[in-house]
Amino acid sequence: VPAEIYAHGTQYWFIGCAYILGLLIPAHVFIPVLYRLHLTSAYQYLELRFSKTVRICGTLTFIFQMVVYMGVCVYTPAFALNAVTGFELWGAVLTTGLVCMLYTTIGGLKAVIWTDVFQTVVMFAGQLAVIVVGVQRTGGVSEVWRKVLEGNRISGV
Structure with missing residues (x-):
């Protein structure tokens, strides 16, 4: 982005x-x-509105999408762990998957939610730190704004 x-x-x-x-x-x-x-799911609505075949197709599409998504979600931190520590990639993937599975199994949805909260706080803190340090090193807010206007970086308004 x-x-x-x-x-x-x-x-x-x-x-x-x-x-x-x-x-x-x-x-x-x-x-x-x-x-x-x-109804408790959109898939029930698909069956009610169309047919059981449409419900199954929708369900299978969602399952496929989630399997691909989970693969990316496990591979990405494992790849970072591999780059930082030098662990074998397959070991890092296995470790990442096991850690996630373990804390989800033991802590349930509450553990997942608190992990998401922690990750969100870390990401926002990191973004704020980058903004503060960037503005300081650039020479202040007025200098940043001058460079933005000079470089024609504000658009879409």
Whole structure:
């Protein structure tokens, strides 16, 4: 994302606006329908509206997508661990998977949520640190703003 913003300007923020719409529309359109029909998943609705075949296709598509996603989620930190420590990649993948499986199994959803909270705090703290250090090393907010305007980096407004 930072490279995209650097290369193409700040119009990338429109994606954030799309995320908001992407959350509001399902929350106000689809969820009430599922609630009124006493359904617990969109897959039940697919079966009710279309057929069991459509429900199975939707379910299999979701499972495939999640398997690929989980593979990326396990491989990425394992790759970083491999780069930093020199562990064998397969060992790092196995260790990462086992650690995640262990804390999820022992702690359940609560452990997963607290891990997500911790990761979010670390990411925001890192972003804030980069911004503060970057602004200080550049010469202050006014200098950053001058360079942004000079480089024509503000767009999409």
